[in-house]
Amino acid sequence: xxxxxxxxxxxxxxxxxxxxxxxxxxxxxxxxxxxxxxxxxxxxxxxxxxxxxxxxxxxxxxxxxxxxxxxxxxxxxxxxxxxxxxxxxxxxxxxxxxxxxxxxxxxxxxxxxxxxxxxxxxxxxxxxxxxxxxxxx
Numbered sequence: 469x470x471x472x473x474x475x476x477x478x479x480x481x482x483x484x485x486x487x488x489x490x491x492x493x494x495x496x497x498x499x500x501x502x503x504x505x506x507x508x509x510x511x512x513x514x515x516x517x518x519x520x521x522x523x524x525x526x527x528x529x530x531x532x533x534x535x536x537x538x539x540x541x542x543x544x545x546x547x548x549x550x551x552x553x554x555x556x557x558x559x560x561x562x563x564x565x566x567x568x569x570x571x572x573x574x575x576x577x578x579x580x581x582x583x584x585x586x587x588x589x590x591x592x593x594x595x596x597x598x599x600x601x602x603x604x605x
Contacts, residue, residue, distance in 0.1 A: 469500075473529040485532045485556040485583070485605050489525055513572020513585045517550060533605040540565075540597040549590030556583050557604040565597030 474486035490500070502512045528544045539562075542549045555562065564586040566571045574583035588594050598604070 472526050472532060475531040475533055485554040487529075487552065487554050489547040491520065491525055492523055507547045511576055512583065513554075515552065515571050515585065515587065531605075535603040538597060539604045540594065540595060543594045543596060544592070545590035545594045546592065547590055550587045551590055551594035551596060552585070552587045553596040554585045555598050555604055557598070558582075565595070565599065568596060 469488045469490045472487040472489050476484040490498075500512075500514045527546065527549060529601070530541055530543050531538065534543045539555055539557070541553065543553075545551045553568075562582065562584050564584070568586040568588045570584065571588045572583070572585045584598060586598075588596060588597065
């Protein structure tokens, strides 16, 4: 797998998020196995897409972090693409903004630590948001 983008908010409690890609697996239905270092915790989700450009599968990336305002980010995209996001947060619950389809919710091992992911159809600019509060990346 290849890292696309990663961000750590360096807050307390710490929140981070990353996106990875895996092009053209040799076998359809290939498992994705995620391992964490000893003492680390997190959640993860996978999204499978067909018709992905094999040369340039990711056209743009953007990152943001903060507290306590609701996470919002604008991504430059295009018609025919998917805008995909991942968020790590210490809030108890988050829901994707209007027009987004949530594809995973992952619970951490400690308290309110969570991970979420969503996607939305591409356009010249796509706003991805997670109305919530707390530390996030």
